Amino acid sequence: MTVLAVAEHRRGDLRPVSYEVVTAGREAADATGGDLHLAVIGGDVESFAEDLNREGVDAIHTVAVGEEFDHGVYAQALTQLWADVEPSLLLAPNTVNGLDYAPAVAERLDIPLVTDAVGVDAGEELVVTRELYGSKVETTLAVDADRAAVTVRPSEWAAAEGHGDATIEPFDADIDESALGARVTGFQEVGGGDVDIGEADVLVSVGRGIEEEDNLDIIQALADALDATVSASRPIVDNGWLPKDRQVGQSGKVVTPDVYIAIGISGAVQHVAGMKGADTIVAINNDPNAPIFDIADYGIVDDLFDVVPALTAEFQ
Amino acid sequence: MKVLVTVKEVAAVDDEFEIDGLAIDDRYLSYDLNEWDEYAIEAAVQISEAREDVEVVTVTVGGPDTEETIRQALAKGADRAVRVWDDAIASAGLLDPATKATVLSAVVEEEDPDLILTGVQAADDGFGATGVTLASAIGWEWAAVVNSLDLDTEAGVASVHRELEGGVEETTEVDLPAVLTIQTGINDPRYASLRGIRQAQSKELAVQSLSDLGLDAGALDSPMEQTSLYEPETEGEATVYEGSAEETAGELAALLREKGVGEA
Missing domain, CATH: 3.40.50.1220 (TPP-binding domain)
Known part of the structure; x- marks a missing residue:
């Protein structure tokens, strides 16, 4: 199967979970002998793509729209990229931002979404391991669908290493600006007292x-x-x-x-x-x-x- | 103005429990209002207190047993409640976010709210995706993990903070109508007053079936099936001190001194 994994960045830096999603994506692609594609949306996509070109990545799609995360841009770009790449599995980080676009993308593509995965087995059938009741028990969910989306928990997969030979392909997403209804206006560090x-x-x-x-x-x-x-x-x-x-x-x-x-x-x-x-x-x-x-x-x-x-x- | 708040009753597991097939035996479960939803209810009630003519309606997908939990929301100031339930839901397996969003979309169509607040996630199965899925399904804007909310209904904008990882908040303006998923800590949820608890008993709590909402059992079809439930193998190799509190504290103190702790 072809896997499309999505990188995450904030204020000019890729977040470490991006490399973990590469590892999870490579494992899932390997289970069926498929390709791993990455999407990196917004910010300095060319330099991000260079950093993301780690072992096992086959293609990196850069979407040069905006600087910071915008869930509307992500949802539109990923929906279009999905139609272009035709993957079977979308992998996104289970982060605050991942949970701000992945459900919308899954809903628009009408594919099932399993969040907060701690294990992904993409063999014959997609089986996702998750935790319930505050980590007291684990459960496996079998997903009976040809295409699906999964968000993966940070720090569960090792960061991908090495240097890859992915093709880096700019993707010309057609963003409908009039459909963007949430605007990021800035960032704030959480309040500082005198104790660090x-x-x-x-x-x-x-x-x-x-x-x-x-x-x-x-x-x-x-x-x-x-x-x-x-x-x-x-x-x-x-x-x-x-x-x-x-x-x-x-x-x-x-x-x-x-x-x-x-x-x-x-x-x-x-x-x-x-x-x-x-x-x-x-x-x-x-x-x-x-x-x-x-x-x-x-x-x-x-x-x-x-x-x-x-x-x-x-x-x- | 009408604010719709999703409310879930969640199960917590006792310290000691047994797994029976794909479920935890009910003896080991206790049920309560989802913690995140308490903050969403409080946010909605504060909106209603700050403005004229705001109705706060809760919606729950749950059986008759959940009514006690729903009454808690009413006692804290919600005006009325909708509970969606029928035999088809009772016998359905997993309700994944898409399935819940389908049911909730039908309630939204019926209620026609101006704002929807959900908790960020449920404490038990914790998908954390229902709110955003619902927003997409009904074509509304949204913001996930909101820990500050300032509503400007005249301008049609909600100014929110989204709590990102690592002690950073993002400030965002969201066009209304919107679905906001509410993070704990956004406010200080009130305790229900005795008067509130008394009043809650007479507030409307309407039960609706799938067919009342114009849905059939097919709306519950999910491609997901739970295939196992087990206790994870503990990775822990902790040295656990045994004995009375004085004995264990003594052993721990010796360890800490060895590490150079507490030596002025």
Whole structure:
């Protein structure tokens, strides 16, 4: 089968997931001995195409329209490119932008869409592996269709390497400007306080298990005793208990401290994306099946309200 | 002005559970309003409080058991609810985003709203694609993963922030009518007041079948079939300390000291 995979860029740089989509696309194409085509839309498409020309890419279609992501442009260009290339599988990153155009493209092409794939088997029949219930179980979906779209989860596939010999082909998309109804006007960095969790050597990170805002006191006490910095998972920040610049994860900061102590954090994939690069990961959680233990180096399965004060006392 | 909010009841799995075939045994599931939808409801109610003559209508695809969850949305300030259900939906397999969008499109045709808010995703199956699929199906504009919303109905534009990865937000202007998928943290969802809970009991909750919406069971045909469900193999090789809290804390403290933590 021919696979069409879509690259992602922002503010002048290709995002790493682009190279992962190349790997996922090459695997899917190999399963049936087909070609891998890439689409790169907007920005400096020529330089992006050079970077994307990695081993296993057969063709790169450049669409030189606009600078930044515009879901209307993406939807129109990909729909036209689809008709031109006639692939069987569309692969897009399962990112905030990927989820802003892939569903529209699939709907317009009337092809089924499976999102957030952690596995794609494109043999006889397309079978996609996904997670359910916050990563507690996995499921496989068989897709009975000749053509389909799949968005692939970032960091599940290795980045493609090497240098390829793809043909680079400018694609002259016919964009109907009058149909573009959403305009990107700029970007904002999420608010900065005086603490940069990205610089901390030791992070004491707190999640939903802390239950109430007042209980944060025991986290702060531990951080003080350890001379560490407090960070948090999303729910704590959503509740307004800590400022946004303390959030670790996909939509917050990516941190790589020497020691990361996750307290009452279940370890949702979005959180893990932000801290898996820590040298040593410690998890304290009363759920032995919490996904955080899959990535932790050391763990305590117990009530954090018992363990945290005891740990603090050890350092006082 | 009418705001339509999609509301889903989602299942959460207990810490310990068993898989029975392609499903988790119901004993291990508890049901609640989808977290993302709470924020979408709050966004809609805030719009209605800031303007005259705004009606907030929720729509749910779900069985009779979901009515308690739908009443939560009504108690938080939605004006009335539509629940789509019939035997065909009950016996259908997976409802993929395209299938849901087909059903919701029919509700949109019936209700004729000016704005549609959905949660970014559902906590259980988390496709995260229904809102944008719906927008495309009804020919509306859209924005995915909105964490700030400023509505200018006179100019016919929604100024939104989209929460991108890595602590960056994109500012975007979206022409109305639009479908916006709402991210957690956009607001501070209220708790239902006692008065709200009382009032919710008498608010309209209409049940519609596929045929009421002009659809037949063919609308539920999906090329996707769930073929397995299993617990992923844990990749974890964590050293887990055993014992009382004092004992485990002591062992962890020793490890941390070894790593040079806490040494002033």
